[in-house]
Amino acid sequence: MTSCVITGAGIAGLLAGRALAGAGWRVTLLDKGFRPGGRMATRRIGAAVFDHGAQFFTVRDPAFGSLVQSWTTSGLVDEWCRGFNADADGHGRYRAAAGMNSIPAALAEGLTILSGFRVDAIRPLNGRWAIHGSGQTLEANALILTPPVPQSLAIVDAGQVRIPSRLRDKLESIQYARCLAALVELREPSELPAPGAIRPAQGPIAWLADNQIKGISSSPALTIHTTPEFSEAYWDTPDAELARIILRTLPQFTEATPAGCTWHRWRYSQPALVHPQRALRIDDPAPLVFAGDAFGGPRVEGAALSGLAAARMVLEG
Numbered sequence: 001m002t003s004c005v006i007t008g009a010g011i012a013g014l015l016a017g018r019a020l021a022g023a024g025w026r027v028t029l030l031d032k033g034f035r036p037g038g039r040m041a042t043r044r045i046g047a048a049v050f051d052h053g054a055q056f057f058t059v060r061d062p063a064f065g066s067l068v069q070s071w072t073t074s075g076l077v078d079e080w081c082r083g084f085n086a087d088a089d090g091h092g093r094y095r096a097a098a099g100m101n102s103i104p105a106a107l108a109e110g111l112t113i114l115s116g117f118r119v120d121a122i123r124p125l126n127g128r129w130a131i132h133g134s135g136q137t138l139e140a141n142a143l144i145l146t147p148p149v150p151q152s153l154a155i156v157d158a159g160q161v162r163i164p165s166r167l168r169d170k171l172e173s174i175q176y177a178r179c180l181a182a183l184v185e186l187r188e189p190s191e192l193p194a195p196g197a198i199r200p201a202q203g204p205i206a207w208l209a210d211n212q213i214k215g216i217s218s219s220p221a222l223t224i225h226t227t228p229e230f231s232e233a234y235w236d237t238p239d240a241e242l243a244r245i246i247l248r249t250l251p252q253f254t255e256a257t258p259a260g261c262t263w264h265r266w267r268y269s270q271p272a273l274v275h276p277q278r279a280l281r282i283d284d285p286a287p288l289v290f291a292g293d294a295f296g297g298p299r300v301e302g303a304a305l306s307g308l309a310a311a312r313m314v315l316e317g
């Protein structure tokens, strides 16, 4: 049976994995995280539940639209709203009823996924790929890399795999914005206006949402994302100092009292520049495909479409 190893079990890797497994391939997904999902992340702190990576998704492409239709029918997702403050452009914003991570959790069902497996290097081996990491070596006929591009390039470089310089320059030009995410438990309901999320026009906060109003948390739970500029400037600031700076801006939005603040640092939050192709295939010595949101577009839909394109490229033989 033909085999494919997919590094990364975010939405791009999971959809590529499902497509290849459906075509009869032996597929193994490897992810350094302890559960699938990558940036589609949900975290519980006490009674509070937070989406702390992707907050919602939009649908523009019919291929993604039909997937989302099936998720809607099964009750996995529903439309949250049609935009936030001045941004109400009429496009549906979808949420996952049990938090964003429930989507990758559902997609992972039936797939072989080795969680906690950090891929360190890949090397050509007898016309196939050898994949090294976490004290093990796997072999496969084809390989898909879906981590953020700098992380994929580190894996390629560690095995001294040569990428034609024309392609390499394009990959190296893909940079990502950082994002500091605050998960703030509140003592009282936030009373944010519907739909429970705000994009402030100025200041250090780019996004503020109440996961209780969004419908995924039984207690008031704010997710705050700081702007790319603030995140870059304050990346190494200790958590307590960050909390002091950000929480003092909270009275502009809510009178509720914070009961706790936990930080998550997204080093690769969203790509600032996207590769013109949905996935990039290199054939030496066997198919090696770069995929993820840096190829399909800097959001959930783009990553999903990139994963599907990567699977098609592998199936082309």
Ligand SMILES: Cc1cc2nc3c(=O)[nH]c(=O)nc-3n(C[C@H](O)[C@H](O)[C@H](O)COP(=O)(O)OP(=O)(O)OC[C@H]3O[C@@H](n4cnc5c(N)ncnc54)[C@H](O)[C@@H]3O)c2cc1C
Residues within 6 Å of the ligand: 007, 008, 009, 010, 011, 012, 013, 030, 031, 032, 033, 036, 037, 038, 039, 040, 052, 053, 054, 055, 056, 057, 058, 117, 118, 119, 120, 146, 147, 148, 151, 155, 179, 181, 225, 266, 268, 269, 270, 291, 292, 293, 294, 297, 298, 299, 300, 301, 303
């Ligand atoms: C703060 C934030 C807010 C966002 N908001 C939105 C939003 O509202 N709407 C929207 O549509 N999109 C949003 N996005 C973007 C969206 O989350 C991503 O575009 C999408 O989830 C990317 O999916 P992916 O599969 O390409 O990558 P990822 O989800 O990053 O998956 C890559 C996987 O590779 C794994 N990995 C990395 N290196 C290795 C290694 N060496 N070995 C093994 N595994 C490895 C990682 O653990 C990860 O699970 C947001 C992202 C962030 C961070």
